[in-house]
Amino acid sequence: MGKIICTGLGPGDPDLISVKSDRLIRSARHVAYFRKAGRAGQARRIVEGMLAADVTEYAMEYPVTTELPFDSPAYNQALAQFYDEWADRLALLSQSAEVIVLCEGDPLFYGSFMHLHTRLQGRAEVEVIAGITGMTGCWNAIGAPFTWGDDVLCVLMATLPEADLVAHMGRSDAMVVMKTGRNLPKVRQALQAVGRLQDAWLVERGTMPTQRIAKLADVNPEDCPYFAIVLVHGQGRRPELGGIE
Structure with missing residues (x-):
C-alpha cells in the first residue's frame, strides 16, 4: 500500500503551519487540495510560494457548494460520488508515490478530508498531521x-x-x-x-x-x-x- 499524508494548514496565516507540515509540503512531489470550481482554493493560497517547482498538483473541485440545499438528496449524492472518485484516484496514485493532501484548519475537525479518510481505510496508508483550528x-x-x-x-x-x-x-x-x-x-x-x-x-x-x-x-x-x-x-x-x- 502507498501513503497519503493530509497536512493541517491552520487558520490561514502560513506562519501558523506546523513545522512538520511545512517540511512535508515543501518536499512534496504530488499535492492535492480541495477548491470550488473556478477558484484558486483557500488551501492552495495558503501554501503559495512553498511548493517545489516540479510538483504535480491535483485540484479536487467540489461539484456543488451552495447551489443546492446541503441536506437535499441531490447534494448528498453529488458529494458522495465526488469523494468516491477522488478516493479511487488518490489510492491508485499512492501505490507509486507519496501524496500530500492540503486541508485548512485541522483535518479531523469538520474538514473535507474526513470523507476521504473513511473511504481510504484498507486501501492506502493514511497519516494526518494536526493543524491549528480556524x-x-x-x-x-x-x-x-x-x-x-x-x-x-x-x-x-x-x-x-x-x-x-x-x-x-x-x-x-x-x-x-x-x-x-x-x-x-x-x-x-x-x-x-x-x-x-x-x-x-x-x-x-x-x-x-x-x-x-x-x-x-x-x-x-x-x-x-x-x-x-x-x-x-x-x-x-x-x-x-x-x-x-
Whole structure:
C-alpha cells in the first residue's frame, strides 16, 4: 500500500503551519487540495510560494457548494460520488508515490478530508498531521481570553434549524458558530433570542491579511461573508485581579 499524508494548514496565516507540515509540503512531489470550481482554493493560497517547482498538483473541485440545499438528496449524492472518485484516484496514485493532501484548519475537525479518510481505510496508508483550528486562530485574533474556569464551550453549525441553535445557545457559555454565510441572519436571531447578540463577534478571514473583526450587532444584517466565524466569549469563574495575598 502507498501513503497519503493530509497536512493541517491552520487558520490561514502560513506562519501558523506546523513545522512538520511545512517540511512535508515543501518536499512534496504530488499535492492535492480541495477548491470550488473556478477558484484558486483557500488551501492552495495558503501554501503559495512553498511548493517545489516540479510538483504535480491535483485540484479536487467540489461539484456543488451552495447551489443546492446541503441536506437535499441531490447534494448528498453529488458529494458522495465526488469523494468516491477522488478516493479511487488518490489510492491508485499512492501505490507509486507519496501524496500530500492540503486541508485548512485541522483535518479531523469538520474538514473535507474526513470523507476521504473513511473511504481510504484498507486501501492506502493514511497519516494526518494536526493543524491549528480556524476557531482558535479567530479567537486569538480578537485578543481576549475565550473560556474561563468552568465555562462550557459549544461549537455549532449555522446550518442547524433556528430552534436548535436557540436551544444549544441557551445552555452554553462560550460559543463558536461555523458555516455562517447565508445563515448569518438566522444566527443573529438566535443570539438575540437568548440575549447574547451584544456579546458576539464576527471574524472574517481570521489571521489572514484581509482579516476583519467586528461586533456582530454592528454588522449590516445583509452582510453575510462566507469565510467567517461567529464567536461569543465565556464569562465564567476567574481569579480576582490583584492575586492572592
